[in-house]
Amino acid sequence: MTRSDIDGAALKYAAGGGLLSRRMLLASAAAGTAAGLALPKAARAEAKIPEWSKTAGARARGYGMPAAAESAVQRAIIEPWQDVAPAFSLSGTPHHRLRGTITPSGLHFEVHHGGRPDIDPARHRLMLHGLVERPLQFSLEALERYPMVTATHFLECAGNSLFNAVMPEPMQAGCDMLHGLLSNTEWTGIPMRVLMEEAGVRPEGKWVVAAGADGPSLARSIPMEKLMSDGMLALYQNGERLRPEQGYPMRLLLPGFEGNMNIKWLTSLWVTEAPVHTKDESGEYTEILADGSSVQFTFAMGVKSFITHPSSTMTMSGPGFYEISGLAWTGAGKVAKVEVSADGGQSWAEAALAGPVRPQALTRFSLPWHWDGSPLVLMSRATDETGAVQPARADWKARYHASNFLHYNAIQPWQITAEGAVQNVYL
Amino acid sequence: MTRSDIDGAALKYAAGGGLLSRRMLLASAAAGTAAGLALPKAARAEAKIPEWSKTAGARARGYGMPAAAESAVQRAIIEPWQDVAPAFSLSGTPHHRLRGTITPSGLHFEVHHGGRPDIDPARHRLMLHGLVERPLQFSLEALERYPMVTATHFLECAGNSLFNAVMPEPMQAGCDMLHGLLSNTEWTGIPMRVLMEEAGVRPEGKWVVAAGADGPSLARSIPMEKLMSDGMLALYQNGERLRPEQGYPMRLLLPGFEGNMNIKWLTSLWVTEAPVHTKDESGEYTEILADGSSVQFTFAMGVKSFITHPSSTMTMSGPGFYEISGLAWTGAGKVAKVEVSADGGQSWAEAALAGPVRPQALTRFSLPWHWDGSPLVLMSRATDETGAVQPARADWKARYHASNFLHYNAIQPWQITAEGAVQNVYL
Numbered sequence: 001m002t003r004s005d006i007d008g009a010a011l012k013y014a015a016g017g018g019l020l021s022r023r024m025l026l027a028s029a030a031a032g033t034a035a036g037l038a039l040p041k042a043a044r045a046e047a048k049i050p051e052w053s054k055t056a057g058a059r060a061r062g063y064g065m066p067a068a069a070e071s072a073v074q075r076a077i078i079e080p081w082q083d084v085a086p087a088f089s090l091s092g093t094p095h096h097r098l099r100g101t102i103t104p105s106g107l108h109f110e111v112h113h114g115g116r117p118d119i120d121p122a123r124h125r126l127m128l129h130g131l132v133e134r135p136l137q138f139s140l141e142a143l144e145r146y147p148m149v150t151a152t153h154f155l156e157c158a159g160n161s162l163f164n165a166v167m168p169e170p171m172q173a174g175c176d177m178l179h180g181l182l183s184n185t186e187w188t189g190i191p192m193r194v195l196m197e198e199a200g201v202r203p204e205g206k207w208v209v210a211a212g213a214d215g216p217s218l219a220r221s222i223p224m225e226k227l228m229s230d231g232m233l234a235l236y237q238n239g240e241r242l243r244p245e246q247g248y249p250m251r252l253l254l255p256g257f258e259g260n261m262n263i264k265w266l267t268s269l270w271v272t273e274a275p276v277h278t279k280d281e282s283g284e285y286t287e288i289l290a291d292g293s294s295v296q297f298t299f300a301m302g303v304k305s306f307i308t309h310p311s312s313t314m315t316m317s318g319p320g321f322y323e324i325s326g327l328a329w330t331g332a333g334k335v336a337k338v339e340v341s342a343d344g345g346q347s348w349a350e351a352a353l354a355g356p357v358r359p360q361a362l363t364r365f366s367l368p369w370h371w372d373g374s375p376l377v378l379m380s381r382a383t384d385e386t387g388a389v390q391p392a393r394a395d396w397k398a399r400y401h402a403s404n405f406l407h408y409n410a411i412q413p414w415q416i417t418a419e420g421a422v423q424n425v426y427l
Numbered sequence: 428m429t430r431s432d433i434d435g436a437a438l439k440y441a442a443g444g445g446l447l448s449r450r451m452l453l454a455s456a457a458a459g460t461a462a463g464l465a466l467p468k469a470a471r472a473e474a475k476i477p478e479w480s481k482t483a484g485a486r487a488r489g490y491g492m493p494a495a496a497e498s499a500v501q502r503a504i505i506e507p508w509q510d511v512a513p514a515f516s517l518s519g520t521p522h523h524r525l526r527g528t529i530t531p532s533g534l535h536f537e538v539h540h541g542g543r544p545d546i547d548p549a550r551h552r553l554m555l556h557g558l559v560e561r562p563l564q565f566s567l568e569a570l571e572r573y574p575m576v577t578a579t580h581f582l583e584c585a586g587n588s589l590f591n592a593v594m595p596e597p598m599q600a601g602c603d604m605l606h607g608l609l610s611n612t613e614w615t616g617i618p619m620r621v622l623m624e625e626a627g628v629r630p631e632g633k634w635v636v637a638a639g640a641d642g643p644s645l646a647r648s649i650p651m652e653k654l655m656s657d658g659m660l661a662l663y664q665n666g667e668r669l670r671p672e673q674g675y676p677m678r679l680l681l682p683g684f685e686g687n688m689n690i691k692w693l694t695s696l697w698v699t700e701a702p703v704h705t706k707d708e709s710g711e712y713t714e715i716l717a718d719g720s721s722v723q724f725t726f727a728m729g730v731k732s733f734i735t736h737p738s739s740t741m742t743m744s745g746p747g748f749y750e751i752s753g754l755a756w757t758g759a760g761k762v763a764k765v766e767v768s769a770d771g772g773q774s775w776a777e778a779a780l781a782g783p784v785r786p787q788a789l790t791r792f793s794l795p796w797h798w799d800g801s802p803l804v805l806m807s808r809a810t811d812e813t814g815a816v817q818p819a820r821a822d823w824k825a826r827y828h829a830s831n832f833l834h835y836n837a838i839q840p841w842q843i844t845a846e847g848a849v850q851n852v853y854l
Contacts, residue, residue: 050550053640053694057542060516060672062501063493064533067675069548070668074489089487099663100577100615105531106491107667115484121496123477147750150527150781150791188527213480236526238665240534241497245487248494267480323574354577356783364577 014349017342017376019324020368022352073097075107076176087115087215090157091245092180095327096311101354101362102152103183105238109259110245111157111181113280114215117265121249124213126233130271133200140249143190143235150188151232151255153360154329156301157181158258158285162405164393164412170424174313178424179306179412182329184362185238187253192231195269196224205271209278210252213267220261220285221275222254226299230255233266255360256331257299258407260285288401300331302409303390305338305365305382316420319373324351325366330384334358337383338365344377344413344427345392351380371416377425379413393426441776444769444803446751447795449779500524502534503603514542514642517584518672519607522754523738528781528789529579530610532665536686537672538584538608540707541642544692548676551640553660557698560627567676570617570662577615578659578682580787581756583728584608585685585712589832591820591839597851601740605851606733606839609756611789612665614680619658622696623651632698636705637679640694647688647712648702649681653726657682660693682787683758684726685834687712715828727758729836730817732765732792732809743847746800751778752793757811761785764810765792771804771840771854778807798843804852806840820853 014021066073075091082088091110093103110116121140129135160181163171171178201224208227211219222231232253234242242248247264254261260280275281275297287295305328310316324342328335334357339348351365365380382390393410415425441448493500502518509515518537520530537543548567556562587608590598598605628651635654638646649658659680661669669675674691681688687707702708702724714722732755737743751769755762761784766775778792792807809817820837842852 050547050640052544052546053642053644056513056642057539057544058671059514059542060502060504060506060518060537060539062504062518064502064535064537064670064672066490066667067548067671068545073667075487077487077489079487086483087486091487091489098666099575100613100666102529102613102666104665104667108491110487110491112484112487115486117479117484118495119479120477121494141744145744145747145749147793147795148526148752186527186529213477215480215483217480238531239525239527239529240493240500240531243491244485244494245491317568317572320572322572325575356785358783366574368574 015342015347018370018372019340019342019349020370022350022367073107075109076174076180085113088113089115090181092176093183094174094176095180095308096175096314098308099325101184101364102238103185105185105240105243105246108183108185108237108246109155109157109181111159111259112214113218116244117214118244119213119248119265124249124267126250126266126269128195128199128269131202131205131273132271133202134198136195136199143233143250146190146194148188148235149191149232150186152184152186152358153253153255154182154184154362155259155262156329158260158301158406161408164410164424165405165408166403170426172312172424175306175308175311178312181259187232187234188236189232189234189253192227192233195233196227201271204273207272207275209270209272209276210263210266211268211270212247212263213265218260218263218280219278220263220281221272221278222261224271226254226257256301258285258301261299285406287406288404290399290401292401298407301329302407303330303332303335303382303384303388304328304409305380305390306412307340307378307380307414310378310414310416310422312414312422312424314422316371316416316422318420319371322369322371323366324369324378325364326380328363328365328380328382329361330382330388331360332384332386332388333360334385335363335382336385339381340367341379341381342369342376345379348381373418375416375418377413377415377427379411379427381411442769442774445797445799446767446769446776447797449777449794500534502536503601503607512540515540516542517608519603520610521601521603522607522609522735523602523741525735526752528611528791529665530612532612532667532670532673535610535612535664535670535673536582536584536608538586538686539641540645543671544641545671546640546675546692551676551694553677553693553696555622555626555696558629558632558700559698560629561625563622563626570660570677573617573621575615575662576618576659577613579611579613579785580680580682581609581611581789582686582689583756585687585728585833588835591837591851592832592835593830597853599739599851602733602735602738605739608686614659614661615663616659616661616680619654619660622660623654628698631700634699634702636697636699636703637690637693638695638697639674639690640692645687645690645707646705647690647708648699648705649688651698653681653684683728685712685728688726712833714833715831717826717828719828725834728756729834730757730759730762730809730811730815731755731836732807732817733839734767734805734807734841737805737841737843737849739841739849739851741849743798743843743849745847746798749796749798750793751796751805752791753807755790755792755807755809756788757809757815758787759811759813759815760787761812762790762809763812766808767794768806768808769796769803772806775808800845802843802845804840804842804854806838806854808838
């Protein structure tokens with residue numbers, strides 16, 4: 001028999017639609033035979049030995065790349081407005097093709113307002129000036145002697161999931177297009193507090209205007225309090241130097257804050273008394289509420305989650321046992337709980353969280369599931385340690401003006417059809 | 428003044444040679460002004476705006492790569508014995524050019540006995556046979572429905588640091604050549620226990636012979652107990668599919684065990700009563716003791732550490748403040764403590780460990796240091812949670828035959844000369 005021939009009656013259900021107890025997964029054996037699940041019976045081994053087992057393979061190379069068969073695993077690139085904003089682009093991480101929690105640096109999302117500058121690291125400088133006792137200028141070489149810290153954090157664009165926010169009908173696309181402006185990597189760099197204390201911030205210095213070396217000189221006003229608590233001057237990502245897309249040779253990292261504030265190609269930190277309302281924080285990256293007023297400011301990303309396996313554009317390989325797997329995060333700290341529904345929200349079961357659950361980092365959740373082949377709607381709902389809960393789309397829409405696409409964090413429902421198609425739906 | 432003009436007398440010393448209390452680092456501010464360290468005074472900003480800030484940059488790309496200026500950051504490749512072992516190679520991770528704990532997949536070390544096979548994932552099969560109730564064969568597609576787990580673990584070749592083990596005089600080379608057969612990544616895959624329980628292991632099945640699809644059919648005998656406790660069929664590395672060098676499309680992962688046992692391109696799991704003494708475990712990968720006898724077997728890697736910053740081939744940029752940083756690990760579980768000496772082992776200070784400290788994973792340690800410019804010897808010494816302590820080279824050599832280069836885990840001393848050169852030495 002195969003996984004599609006399961007006696008559902010033998011299973012321990014946790015909620016409607018075939019959701020099974022997460023304990024079945026936590027005890028790994030339980031997901032196999034102990035849970036009465038029959039897994040695929042073997043065919044006989046191929047008699048023929050493949051050609052790659054009969055010869056010596058390729059010689060070693062200095063830097064490895066993904067297999068040729070994986071060449072379709074790329075960022076999904078959108079390049080609107082080239083006539084008014086040359087090289088403006090959105091590039092989404094293909095979460096439906098990835099597993100685990102670390103995003104490979106080559107697939108980390110990008111949003112560029114003026115493309116990817118080609119910076120000579122030997123000539124790049126970071127200035128720290130304004131309301132400080134000692135204005136400072138740093139070269140990359142000088143920074144190498146500073147104390148460094150390492151932490152894993154997500155970055156999410158304030159405009160992530162914008163199509164679900166503004167399109168009247170749900171867009172049929174993969175997680176790269178729908179939720180791809182989100183990634184999670186290990187960052188290493190210098191605590192911003194060390195640099196600020198070296199410069200000697202004056203008592204009236206309560207904000208810092210951070211600016212990048214890109215053409216548009218993207219700039220944002222940042223509360224001094226955030227920089228002093230956990231702000232980082234990031235120099236390394238996943239162990240190696242930042243990649244050009246991620247701000248080489250240096251970027252600002254503000255754990256949990258909207259991606260746009262984590263200034264790439266950082267070249268200036270200007271200490272001020274108050275925010276200066278740059279085009280990037282007043283013109284763009286400001287939400288408009290239902291009554292037409294604007295929000296000043298929304299820095300931390302809200303609690304959010306979505307199911308990556310299965311997800312839209314995928315096709316189910318028949319009824320039977322599956323593992324539902326997805327990602328959850330919050331700008332407020334740690335994810336406390338993720339619930340999954342397989343009956344459109346009528347009943348919920350708590351998913352298992354893969355530890356260690358870290359603050360401002362993606363957390364992988366999973367739950368075993370027996371799909372009986374009938375149509376249903378899967379969804380996940382995250383709760384963070386502050387008690388904040390991911391809202392339904394209607395509740396989120398009611399708060400904002402119809403044109404707002406920023407800070408969308410509503411629940412993502414996936415419709416499973418009787419044919420096994422997985423589709424994006426609004427509920 | 429600059430970092431090279433420090434009044435050493437103002438500092439809180441933890442041990443000889445200028446080692447400072449790790450608390451100075453843990454309180455990030457302390458590494459700056461509060462510790463009395465004056466960090467580099469600013470020059471005036473360049474009046475000239477660099478060309479990359481005046482134009483739109485490059486368009487987005489589907490898969491990112493390191494900056495051109497970082498093209499020297501590569502694996503160090505050694506290819507001995509090509510006449511008898513085509514495509515045999517050792518490729519070391521350049522730890523002296525990396526920071527943090529995650530190794531980028533492109534720089535993960537490799538040891539290939541017959542090169543890198545070019546496998547068609549659609550045709551690759553894994554057989555599970557021998558002393559089981561139900562022989563099974565798995566395709567990559569079928570495995571995608573199985574429950575998966577994610578964990579970060581180091582891999583270390585049993586022959587890592589072989590030059591220090593056997594060369595009469597210390598080789599002057601970087602950490603890529605000296606200790607590069609070691610890496611650390613996030614792995615995602617199926618618990619081996621789930622597959623074994625599905626096949627139904629017979630009571631007499633106590634060992635598993637794992638074999639790869641590479642030309643030499645590298646094969647090792649593995650205790651069933653290890654597979655059932657934390658063995659993983661790894662399908663993803665740092666979020667994406669395994670790279671060809673790391674066993675695409677699937678490899679065995681045995682946390683803490685010598686790299687050679689973590690069979691790449693895994694194609695066969697043969698359940699047996701006893702080890703079968705393959706060429707790879709009896710001919711190679713067996714240590715010879717001082718009395719000429721052989722060890723059967725040494726699976727777990729010993730407790731070990733080395734300083735990456737500063738390290739051999741580097742040059743100090745003058746006296747003053749530095750952060751000593753390095754890596755520690757053990758196959759036995761978690762690193763409990765790392766001590767650092769700056770006076771050739773006369774005195775030691777405990778380093779700070781970057782958390783979370785995970786079992787069978789690289790742990791980054793660091794300690795602030797004030798170098799007064801005089802010659803001295805830096806070294807690190809790790810202790811693991813079982814109480815095992817990294818040995819001195821002489822003690823390690825005394826245990827083994829002069830020809831043995833396997834499982835070398837001795838302390839690595841770095842000589843700092845008055846000119847600021849950092850050199851490999853034996854102590």
